[in-house]
Amino acid sequence: MPEGDVLRRTADRLDLALTGQVVVRCDLRWPTAATVDLVGTSVLGTRSYGKHLLTRFDDGRTLHTHLRMDGYWRVHPTGSPQAAARSPQVRAVLATERWTAVGHHLGMLDVVRTRDEHTVIGHLGPDLLGETVDxxxxxxxxxxxxxxxxxxxxxxxxxxxxxxxxxxxxxxxxxxxxxxxxxxxxxxxxxxxxxxxxxxxxxxxxxxxxxxxxxxxxxxxxxxxxxxxxxxxxxxxxxxxxxxxxxxxxxxxx
The missing domain is CATH 1.10.8.50 (Helicase, Ruva Protein; domain 3)
Incomplete structure (x- = not known):
């Protein structure tokens, strides 16, 4: 299972590609989030917490994902063959005009209000890669x-x-x-x-x-x-x- 270092590098890649950009495509292939539409929102940023990822949007929502054993995110130029994300292993697609982030084999996916992030990570201990650790x-x-x-x-x-x-x-x-x-x-x-x-x-x-x-x-x-x-x-x-x-x-x- 990917550990905190991999999650931090993943968050940094998503942050670099998406932050400050408007979402032009949103495809969440997850039963509890399949009808969620984030198109038109702007990405505020992505951060990791332990083995979890939190991608925040300017409408007050957060996309929470966990890689489990086999999951990973990749970033491709929007319009490229890889950005089409046709693989059955794809669980999430977030695209801006320039970049498309594709989540493969994700083990967990939720969309929650940003103020309610504690409902998905509140049980965790301090993040060892946090700026400060309690x-x-x-x-x-x-x-x-x-x-x-x-x-x-x-x-x-x-x-x-x-x-x-x-x-x-x-x-x-x-x-x-x-x-x-x-x-x-x-x-x-x-x-x-x-x-x-x-x-x-x-x-x-x-x-x-x-x-x-x-x-x-x-x-x-x-x-x-x-x-x-x-x-x-x-x-x-x-x-x-x-x-x-x-x-x-x-x-x-x-």
């Missing part, structure tokens, strides 16, 4: 998870929003924390969250996650040379792979 709120939500394995707490969007399997693994590796340690045993959760935030920010800029542990099964650890292993966070059907170094990230001694 650290006290994040730590309060962390503490409420008690002895839940730390990898699962990092993946919980109701604790902090934006971390997925990549940045859960990479931040834990950076801090040498065993992924299944109890969250309430982590000496400094604020430090771990700050590491994850910094990694996400760097990936937004570079387009590349750290790549030190995630996806490197059986390859040598970049620190100690031990073959990288993979375990499971959460239970089916919500299980997620977590890569780790068995030597650098050993369980704490009992």
């Amino acid at each position: 650290a006290d709120e994040a730590l309060r939500r962390w503490a409420a998870r008690g002895s839940t394995p730390v990898a699962e707490v990092l993946l919980d969007q109701q604790v902090v929003a934006g971390i997925g399997t990549i940045f859960a693994a990479e931040s834990l590796f950076a801090e040498r924390i065993w992924p299944w340690a109890a969250a309430d045993s982590v000496p400094d959760p604020s430090r771990l969250l700050a590491v994850a935030r910094r990694q996400l920010q760097q990936s937004v800029t570079s387009g590349r996650p750290p790549g030190r542990v995630h996806g490197r099964l059986r390859q040598p650890c970049v620190r100690c040379g031990t073959p990288i292993a993979v375990g499971q966070a959460r239970t089916p059907p919500m299980e997620r792979p977590i890569f780790f170094c068995p030597h650098c990230q050993q369980p704490a001694a009992a």
Whole structure:
């Protein structure tokens, strides 16, 4: 599933193409929004919040989308073959005179009043890629998870929003924390969250996650040379792979 860095880059692309422009075509191929017409409105901007996208219009409405596992947005010149958006995988089309944004395989789509955005993202924890992060709120939500394995707490969007399997693994590796340690045993959760935030920010800029542990099964650890292993966070059907170094990230001694 795309993580917060991908959503931020997607929001930036949509923002660059659409903001300040009048919508000349709107096609929302979603049962609850199929009759919504945004033609004639001007786009105020798009921002990401965790793994969610919010595109706001000057009539007081917001298009909320979530990519889930396979979704993505692409921007094409209006009038080009790609902008025709004839694929059955297309779920949303927003066009201006110059650019057409096409949402493929979207996993969630709502149109809400901008003042009601809380109804679709209000359950989420602080966005780690926000201009500011409410650290006290994040730590309060962390503490409420008690002895839940730390990898699962990092993946919980109701604790902090934006971390997925990549940045859960990479931040834990950076801090040498065993992924299944109890969250309430982590000496400094604020430090771990700050590491994850910094990694996400760097990936937004570079387009590349750290790549030190995630996806490197059986390859040598970049620190100690031990073959990288993979375990499971959460239970089916919500299980997620977590890569780790068995030597650098050993369980704490009992």
